[in-house]
Amino acid sequence: MSLILTFLGKGGTGRTTVAIAAAHQLAAQGKRVLLASQDPSGAFEHLLGSAVGIDPQEVAPNVQAVQFRTTVLLERSWDELKAQEAKYIRSPFLKKVFAQELGILPGMDTALALNALREFDASGRYDVLIYDGDGDQTTLRMLGMPEIASWYIRRFRKVLTDSDFYKALSPFIQPVSSAVLNVDWSGDLFSNPEAARANNMLDDGKAAVTSPERVLAYLVTTDDEVAIATAKYLWGAAQQIGLTVGGVLVNQSSETGQAAQELQPLPITPIPSYPGRGWQPLVEALPNLTDATQVPRAMSVNLAERKVALFLPGFDKSQVKLTQYGPEVTVEAGDQRHNLSLPQELKGNQVTGAKFQDGYLIISF
Amino acid sequence: MSLILTFLGKGGTGRTTVAIAAAHQLAAQGKRVLLASQDPSGAFEHLLGSAVGIDPQEVAPNVQAVQFRTTVLLERSWDELKAQEAKYIRSPFLKKVFAQELGILPGMDTALALNALREFDASGRYDVLIYDGDGDQTTLRMLGMPEIASWYIRRFRKVLTDSDFYKALSPFIQPVSSAVLNVDWSGDLFSNPEAARANNMLDDGKAAVTSPERVLAYLVTTDDEVAIATAKYLWGAAQQIGLTVGGVLVNQSSETGQAAQELQPLPITPIPSYPGRGWQPLVEALPNLTDATQVPRAMSVNLAERKVALFLPGFDKSQVKLTQYGPEVTVEAGDQRHNLSLPQELKGNQVTGAKFQDGYLIISF
Numbered sequence: 001m002s003l004i005l006t007f008l009g010k011g012g013t014g015r016t017t018v019a020i021a022a023a024h025q026l027a028a029q030g031k032r033v034l035l036a037s038q039d040p041s042g043a044f045e046h047l048l049g050s051a052v053g054i055d056p057q058e059v060a061p062n063v064q065a066v067q068f069r070t071t072v073l074l075e076r077s078w079d080e081l082k083a084q085e086a087k088y089i090r091s092p093f094l095k096k097v098f099a100q101e102l103g104i105l106p107g108m109d110t111a112l113a114l115n116a117l118r119e120f121d122a123s124g125r126y127d128v129l130i131y132d133g134d135g136d137q138t139t140l141r142m143l144g145m146p147e148i149a150s151w152y153i154r155r156f157r158k159v160l161t162d163s164d165f166y167k168a169l170s171p172f173i174q175p176v177s178s179a180v181l182n183v184d185w186s187g188d189l190f191s192n193p194e195a196a197r198a199n200n201m202l203d204d205g206k207a208a209v210t211s212p213e214r215v216l217a218y219l220v221t222t223d224d225e226v227a228i229a230t231a232k233y234l235w236g237a238a239q240q241i242g243l244t245v246g247g248v249l250v251n252q253s254s255e256t257g258q259a260a261q262e263l264q265p266l267p268i269t270p271i272p273s274y275p276g277r278g279w280q281p282l283v284e285a286l287p288n289l290t291d292a293t294q295v296p297r298a299m300s301v302n303l304a305e306r307k308v309a310l311f312l313p314g315f316d317k318s319q320v321k322l323t324q325y326g327p328e329v330t331v332e333a334g335d336q337r338h339n340l341s342l343p344q345e346l347k348g349n350q351v352t353g354a355k356f357q358d359g360y361l362i363i364s365f
Numbered sequence: 366m367s368l369i370l371t372f373l374g375k376g377g378t379g380r381t382t383v384a385i386a387a388a389h390q391l392a393a394q395g396k397r398v399l400l401a402s403q404d405p406s407g408a409f410e411h412l413l414g415s416a417v418g419i420d421p422q423e424v425a426p427n428v429q430a431v432q433f434r435t436t437v438l439l440e441r442s443w444d445e446l447k448a449q450e451a452k453y454i455r456s457p458f459l460k461k462v463f464a465q466e467l468g469i470l471p472g473m474d475t476a477l478a479l480n481a482l483r484e485f486d487a488s489g490r491y492d493v494l495i496y497d498g499d500g501d502q503t504t505l506r507m508l509g510m511p512e513i514a515s516w517y518i519r520r521f522r523k524v525l526t527d528s529d530f531y532k533a534l535s536p537f538i539q540p541v542s543s544a545v546l547n548v549d550w551s552g553d554l555f556s557n558p559e560a561a562r563a564n565n566m567l568d569d570g571k572a573a574v575t576s577p578e579r580v581l582a583y584l585v586t587t588d589d590e591v592a593i594a595t596a597k598y599l600w601g602a603a604q605q606i607g608l609t610v611g612g613v614l615v616n617q618s619s620e621t622g623q624a625a626q627e628l629q630p631l632p633i634t635p636i637p638s639y640p641g642r643g644w645q646p647l648v649e650a651l652p653n654l655t656d657a658t659q660v661p662r663a664m665s666v667n668l669a670e671r672k673v674a675l676f677l678p679g680f681d682k683s684q685v686k687l688t689q690y691g692p693e694v695t696v697e698a699g700d701q702r703h704n705l706s707l708p709q710e711l712k713g714n715q716v717t718g719a720k721f722q723d724g725y726l727i728i729s730f
Contacts, residue, residue: 010408011376040502040700041598043375043591069700093528097520101690103513103702106506107472137405138503141471148468155462163458226408233406325466335405335434337468 002034002121003213003290006131006139007249008238009220010230014251016047017274018220019132021282022289027062031127034120035065038113038133049277056120064126073112075099084194110142118205128290135220136230137237137335143215144241144336146205151328151339153199206341210242210299212292219248219266221259228259235263236314237334239298242341246292266295301343308340310361317356322363324351331361367399367486368578368655371496371504372614373603374585375595379616381412382639383585384497386647387654392427396492399485400430403478403498414642421485429491438477440464449559475507483570493655500585501595502602502700508580509606509701511570516693516704518564571706575607575664577657584613584631586624593624600628601679602699604663607706611657631660666708673705675726682721687728689716696726 005022007015016039023035034056037044044067045052048059054072056064078099085092113133120129133139160166208214217238221231231248238245247267250259256268269287296311312320312333321332327348329340342349346365353364370387372380381404388400399421402409409432410417413424419437421429443464450457478498485494498504525531573579582603586596596613603610612632615624621633634652661676677685677698686697692713694705707714711730718729 010406013377040602041375041595043595046591046594071697071700071702089530091529093524093530096524096527098690100686100688100697101520101693101695101702103509103516103695103704104506104700105472105513105517106475106503106510107470109502109506110471134499134501134503136499137474138471138499141469141474144468145471148470151468152470155466159458159461162461164456165454165458226411229411230406230408237405321465323465325463328466330466330468332436332465335436335469337436337466339468 001124001214002126002129004117004121004129004131004208004215005289006133006135006143006215006217007220008135008139008217008231008234008245010224010227011135013220013222013224013227014271014274015135015220016044016132017282018218018249018251018271018286019130020048021271021274021279021286023063023128023130024060024279025283025286026128026130026289027060028283031062032125033063033128033130034126035059035063035130036068036113036117036120036132037065038068038109038131040067040069044132068109068113068116070104070109070112071102073116074102074104074108077112077115078102088194110138111145114142114145114205118201121208136234140234140237140241140243140336143209143243144338146202146209147241147339147341148337150199150202150206153202155328210244210341212244212246212295212297215243216246216289216292217243218246218289219263220251221248222251223253223257223259225258228262231259232262232314233334235266236312237336239296239311239313240331240333240336240338242298242338244292244295244298246289246295247287249286299340301346303343303345306346306349306365308342308346308363308365310340310363311359312356312361313359315359320356320361322351322354322361329363366489366579367491367494369482369486369494369496369573369580370654371498371500371508371580371582372585373500373504373582373596373599373610375589375592376500378585378587378589378592379636379639380500380585381409381497382647383583383614383616383636383651384495385413386636386639386644386651388428388430388493388495389425389644390648390651391493391495391654392425393648396427397490398428398493398495399491400424400428400495401433401478401482401485401497402430403433403474403496405432405434409497433474433478433481435469435474435477438481439467439469439473442477442480443467453559475503476510479507479510479570483566486573501599505599505602505606505608505701508574508608509703511567511574512606512704512706513702515564515567515571518567520693575609575706577609577611577660577662580608581611581654581657582608583611583654584628585616586613587617588615588622588624590623593627596624597627597679598699600631601677602701604661604676604678605696605698605701605703607663607703609657609660609663611654611660612652614651664705666711668708668710671711671714671730673707673711673728673730675705675728676724677721677726678724680724685721685726687716687719687726694728 023033026033050059052065052067056066059065085094219231221227248263250270252273253270260268271285315333323330349365388398392398415424417430417432421431424430450459584596586592613628615635617638618635625633636650665674680698688695714730
């Protein structure tokens with residue numbers, strides 16, 4: 001299992017520079033580090049000072065680097081999907097579509113990057129994965145995906161299996177699928193082994209994103225007030241998906257200044273400008289990035305009082321909405337919606353009250 | 366019909382600043398301008414100096430502004446989808462899912478923004494739509510989507526309708542759909558009126574993206590060499606989806622410098638730093654943004670010689686791949702794949718040769 005580290009902040013604040021310095025710091029501590037970039041423009045290679053390929057290669061002792069290329073990730077996933085299809089379906093038809101034909105639709109970049117991170121995590125070859133992605137809402141959409149995708153599956157499975165359409169179709173599904181497919185789906189399209197495997201992957205992903213030992217984000221800003229405001233927004237938006245923010249790095253600066261006021265109580269560290277070569281000054285300035293025990297957790301549960309507290313810094317009361325449909329409790333803030341993963345004792349219970357104060361949304365059951 | 370303008374470049378180069386100055390310039394020429402932001406962090410409002418809501422409102426004479434909020438766009442689209450469902454399906458089941466429950470998956474931001482731009486374009490209320498999006502590969506994925514989505518539909522329709530699975534299922538589709546649905550699909554799931562409407566929308570989108578009178582991009586960079594390299598990459602990537610790049614704006618600069626060398630033959634204009642208030646200095650520095658007659662087109666066709674030339678600046682021969690499967694000719698470069706929209710005379714013909722020189726891929730049929 002690896003720790004996944006990522007950096008959030010406005011474009012141009014030096015997220016990639018900080019990510020590379022972080023890789024050198026962690027490698028110097030003896031950790032096996034993989035730096036993964038999703039920027040196809042060549043800026044990452046330029047800053048790193050090495051060419052980076054589509055498979056990991058060493059760029060410094062203990063540091064490997066990889067360039068996520070969506071066309072390649074899609075080809076590999078497609079070939080795997082075709083192999084699955086050939087296993088389960090007697091006359092496979094996806095095999096007629098070649099991986100090299102497939103275009104990239106919006107969302108594929110992030111979905112395939114998340115899958116690649118999952119595979120590198122499972123490989124056991126790295127202690128730390130540093131993901132240098134868009135560093136904005138797009139990265140948060142990626143990390144929020146396991147939770148949201150599992151909601152879509154849960155919700156639409158129920159709606160579909162309850163529907164007249166499904167009921168009318170279901171007598172045909174068994175005989176047709178037996179005739180064409182090799183598998184016995186026992187009448188429910190969702191209970192086949194592949195669906196179960198996908199559900200497990202989503203559950204693992206959900207658990208990882210909300211554990212600071214597994215996934216951790218840092219904010220990067222400069223002294224610029226727009227950059228600080230963007231960092232503050234991304235802090236709240238990260239908390240909203242359950243992702244822990246471990247601290248703030250004020251880049252190209254010698255003091256913590258205005259950022260310290262806006263982003264308290266996060267630990268704030270000034271980082272000097274990158275001198276153009278030699279990472280040592282930045283490595284020395286960085287805090288210990290693997291220790292996030294001092295920061296507020298996104299969600300805390302008080303079972304005795306039957307209360308859940310969500311820390312949503314940067315939002316005011318009017319920007320936070322809470323809704324409940326059946327067993328699903330949904331929180332909306334900052335153009336994101338998030339379904340709460342409640343402990344067993346509270347799951348399915350009715351929300352009896354909620355208040356928002358001092359950045360905390362406190363929900364009673 | 367509106368002209369859609371967008372700005373591509375590395376984060377932090379001032380794309381949003383330039384977009385706002387452009388809005389003021391075009392408004393001063395008497396054009397009705399809509400400025401649309403997709404950045405939820407508040408940076409756009411900060412620079413604009415006005416609060417911006419989810420529906421357009423005037424922020425200056427002839428200038429309206431709107432904040433795309435994906436949760437809201439999704440709710441509106443969902444309600445429309447439910448209305449369609451209720452029209453065609455006797456016992457609708459989507460209606461049981463409330464728009465306020467829906468989470469945002471990767472890709473929804475861009476897909477819904479494109480749909481919103483389409484609706485504003487169709488409204489006839491604006492001469493120019495300025496889209497201030499991510500300004501990177503994500504924006505290009507958005508604008509490439511109509512072409513790629515229509516490829517997926519074409520290709521998978523054929524594969525599916527040829528499959529044994531579909532043939533085994535098709536006798537059941539007619540009786541079941543007649544029993545449950547109101548519509549007669551005459552045996553082909555893809556020939557219903559909604560599918561035809563969606564196909565028309567995709568064709569319109571494809572035509573718009575490749576017409577410089579309809580959609581036009583400008584590169585924004587600073588003097589920084591990484592920013593210039595990013596701009597160059599995005600130029601090639603834009604050409605690759607058929608999008609015309611009208612010129613380069615070198616922000617926070619008084620000279621065209623290195624950018625002029627790297628990005629020729631594009632017209633290059635230096636833009637002074639934004640003084641913090643008062644857009645006039647920037648408005649005066651901007652070139653005429655609606656005239657892109659002097660720049661290389663992404664694709665040109667020579668019917669007499671049966672040749673198609675694609676201008677792909679910034680790529681070398683090893684980075685460009687050409688493949689043909691049946692009638693589909695696919696070009697891959699810069700982590701994007703694009704199916705060529707060929708004129709009727711060349712469509713379905715075999716590629717007989719291809720060469721890459723001076724930034725041009727020349728394909729013979």
